[in-house]
Amino acid sequence: MKLGRNFFERPTLEVAKDLLGRTLVFHEFSGLITETEAYIGQDDPACHAARGRTPRNEIMFGPAGYSYIYFIYGMYHCLNFVTESEGFPAAVLIRGLKLCEPENRLLDGPGKLCRYLGLTREHNGQDLTTCENFYLLNTPPLTEFSATARIGIKQGADKPWRFVGKLVP
């Protein structure tokens, strides 16, 4: 069963935790989400939308359930899903994926994940709730997880908004 709009139209911290264990499908690839981070609104200094709307971050201001993919460090892309209500800029960064198809492999890191799947800015702004080859399945969530500070940021490093699922053997 595909995750619908209402899954993403919730507080970002809830969505970030609830995404752990869900299955991401992108064309021939599928895997379990194992690690996420929340970026929440203009009061979160680490959020790309902290200083308002720009061409890059405008998808974050739109409706929930869309992909937000940006280019970083001159060589990597990062995948996010937009959350909360239209007009409120927030998203969940996907940092880890336990790939099941076409091979078993752990994609640990947002840049490595996008590089393996072939995700680029061309896939920015896709509606995950209606797309035929880019969506999420409601496989059982990983209820065991730890919360830590977000990785690679300076501002907002005090907030424990990174969630790492404990994979059950």
Place this chain on the structure above:
DNA sequence: ACCCCGATCGTA
């Protein structure tokens, strides 16, 4: 127009 730096990763 310019310049600094970043939600990273691989190697040292």
Place this chain on the structure above:
DNA sequence: ACGATCGGGGTT
């Protein structure tokens, strides 16, 4: 610990 590599966004 650090360099690669370049787009974005704030500043001039």
